[in-house]
Amino acid sequence: MKQVSFGVMLMALVTTVCLITSCSKNSSNGTPVAPTLYDSLGGTVMVSDPKNAGTMIEQGRLTVRSVVDSTIFVIAADNSLNGFFKTLLTEVGSGNTSGFQALEKNLTDFVCVGAGAKDFTYGGKSMVAAHDPAQNPRMNGKASNANFTQFETDLTIGAGKNGVSSTASVFVSLSKIVESLRTQVVQQ
Amino acid sequence: MAYSNGIFKNVLRVSGIVLGLLIVVLCIHIYWVTRPKAADASTISMARIDFKQPVTQADAGRITTWLYAQKGVDHVLCNPDSKIAVFTFYPVKVNASVITNHLTSQLHLQAERYIPTEEELKKGCPVVAESYTNKIAGFLKTIF
Numbered sequence: 238m239k240q241v242s243f244g245v246m247l248m249a250l251v252t253t254v255c256l257i258t259s260c261s262k263n264s265s266n267g268t269p270v271a272p273t274l275y276d277s278l279g280g281t282v283m284v285s286d287p288k289n290a291g292t293m294i295e296q297g298r299l300t301v302r303s304v305v306d307s308t309i310f311v312i313a314a315d316n317s318l319n320g321f322f323k324t325l326l327t328e329v330g331s332g333n334t335s336g337f338q339a340l341e342k343n344l345t346d347f348v349c350v351g352a353g354a355k356d357f358t359y360g361g362k363s364m365v366a367a368h369d370p371a372q373n374p375r376m377n378g379k380a381s382n383a384n385f386t387q388f389e390t391d392l393t394i395g396a397g398k399n400g401v402s403s404t405a406s407v408f409v410s411l412s413k414i415v416e417s418l419r420t421q422v423v424q425q
Numbered sequence: 426m427a428y429s430n431g432i433f434k435n436v437l438r439v440s441g442i443v444l445g446l447l448i449v450v451l452c453i454h455i456y457w458v459t460r461p462k463a464a465d466a467s468t469i470s471m472a473r474i475d476f477k478q479p480v481t482q483a484d485a486g487r488i489t490t491w492l493y494a495q496k497g498v499d500h501v502l503c504n505p506d507s508k509i510a511v512f513t514f515y516p517v518k519v520n521a522s523v524i525t526n527h528l529t530s531q532l533h534l535q536a537e538r539y540i541p542t543e544e545e546l547k548k549g550c551p552v553v554a555e556s557y558t559n560k561i562a563g564f565l566k567t568i569f
Binding site: 377 | 462463465467471504507511516540546
């Protein structure tokens with residue numbers, strides 16, 4: 238009797254899994270997927286990575302990383318914001334990664350995910366939690382609207398250094414995504 | 426009944442031993458992957474030089490050109506308004522403090538390398554993923 242019950246349960250489980258997966262396949266085949274902002278930035282087309290000889294990188298990620306890199310430089314030299322990013326100046330730490338490399342990677346992941354990339358994940362805190370000193374002891378004070386506006390200004394400068402004009406449609410879309418984070422980041 | 430109890434206890438004991446061994450292996454793996462390591466050829470760091478005198482646009486150009494000419498320097502940005510120059514470099518090729526000293530002597534500029542304190546490094550935005558692995562790694566670091 239116990240063997241029969243177990244067999245029935247196993248069959249039910251297998252049937253359920255098959256139904257769920259087949260249903261999801263049917264629904265995804267039915268409707269075309271709209272292109273994402275990440276697609277506009279180059280998407281998943283693989284290109285040579287200029288920073289790592291012999292390796293490939295998604296064009297979309299390369300575009301994002303280039304803008305992030307330039308923006309990091311602008312922020313690091315901007316006294317109104319660099320106080321929030323002193324970890325940029327740490328030298329080699331865990332896994333022989335510097336503060337610059339860690340911030341570059343995680344900011345790139347964050348922006349890629351926000352732009353619709355599917356091959357990367359951002360495992361950090363939410364923007365609300367990350368900028369709330371009560372939830373994130375690293376934040377030595379709440380960010381102001383002026384801080385956030387300056388961040389957007391530095392991002393615009395960083396994009397410009399990569400030939401992305403502030404009026405380009407992709408940058409306008411990216412700016413809207415960034416601006417949508419203002420109410421989460423600014424908590425004063 | 427006694428027979429099934431004995432089997433159950435054996436299963437529990439073996440499961441416990443296997444689970445314990447897996448946890449030990451996981452801890453060793455996490456420590457091995459996240460332990461501090463020396464820089465290698467692909468490691469790139471950022472350094473900052475603060476100028477103790479006014480910096481004109483022409484000065485910024487000179488500083489930028491000079492820094493780019495140094496072996497091991499990758500990318501440079503000099504902001505004359507904030508009197509700051511930041512540059513990325515390969516630690517295996519060059520020492521940022523040495524670069525700073527050479528810059529001040531060769532370009533005759535009053536400047537010093539800005540190095541944040543330990544306390545300052547604990548603050549600010551790291552944008553670091555705080556995955557479960559990182560939290561466990563952080564715990565292990567307190568032990569090792």
